[in-house]
C-alpha cells in the first residue's frame with residue numbers, strides 16, 4: 001500500500017466507528033476477495049456472509065439450495081446477516097442476493113455503509129467460470145442467467161451508498177480504489193454532519 005492509501009485507510013478506520021462496511025453486488029464482482037483485502041488493510045475483522053451461513057447450516061451453500069430450496073437459503077441469509085450486523089466494526093462480504101431483500105438493505109443502512117462493486121458482464125463471466133459452486137449458475141446458459149440478474153438487480157444495487165466499478169485490475173489495486181471511495185464518502189458525510197451541527 002502506498003502512503004496516500006495508508007493515510008486514507010487510517011481515516012476510514014477512524015470515521016467508520018463501530019459500523020459495518022458491507023460489500024454488495026453480483027456473483028463474481030469480487031465481494032469476497034476484495035472484502036478480505038479491505039479488512040486486512042483497515043485492520044478490521046472480515047466476515048463472509050456465505051461462510052457464516054455454511055457454518056450455521058453445517059453444509060455448503062449449494063447443498064442448502066439442493067436440500068431446502070432457495071427460499072430457505074434466503075431466510076437463513078437474512079437472519080445470519082441480521083446477527084452479523086450487531087457486531088461492528090467489520091467488513092462484510094454479502095452474497096449476491098442478500099441486498100435484494102428490503103429488510104436486509106434497511107438493516108445494513110442502520111448499521112453501516114454499503115458499497116456496490118459493479119462490473120461488466122464479460123468480467124463477471126470470466127470470474128464465475130473459475131468455480132462451479134454457485135447454485136444459481138448450474139444451468140446450460142449461465143450468461144443468460146447473469147444478464148437477467150443484471151436487469152433485475154442492478155437498479156437495487158444502485159441503492160447502495162457507494163458504487164465502485166470492478167475492473168480488470170489486481171485485487172490489491174481494487175482494494176485501494178475501494179479505500180479511496182470509502183474515504184471520500186465518509187469524509188463528505190462527516191463534513192456534512194459537522195456543518196449541520198454547527199448550524200443547529
Ligand SMILES: Nc1ncnc2c1ncn2[C@@H]1O[C@H](COP(=O)(O)OP(=O)(O)O)[C@@H](O)[C@H]1O
Nearest residue numbers: 027028029030031032033127130169170171174
Ligand atoms: N480484482 C481481481 N483480480 C483477479 N481476480 C479476482 C479479482 N477479484 C476477484 N477475483 C477472483 O474472481 C473470483 C470471484 O471473486 P469473489 O470474490 O468470489 O466474488 P463474489 O464474492 O463477489 O462472488 C474469485 O476466484 C476471485 O479470486
Ligand SMILES: O=C(O)C1=C[C@@H](OP(=O)(O)O)[C@@H](O)[C@H](O)C1
Nearest residue numbers: 026027028050095096097134135
Ligand atoms: O447472487 C446470488 O443470489 C448468490 C450469490 C452467492 O454469493 P456470491 O455473490 O459471493 O457469489 C451465494 O450467496 C449464492 O450462491 C447466491
Ligand SMILES: [Mg+2]
Nearest residue numbers: 031032093095
Ligand atoms: Mg462471495
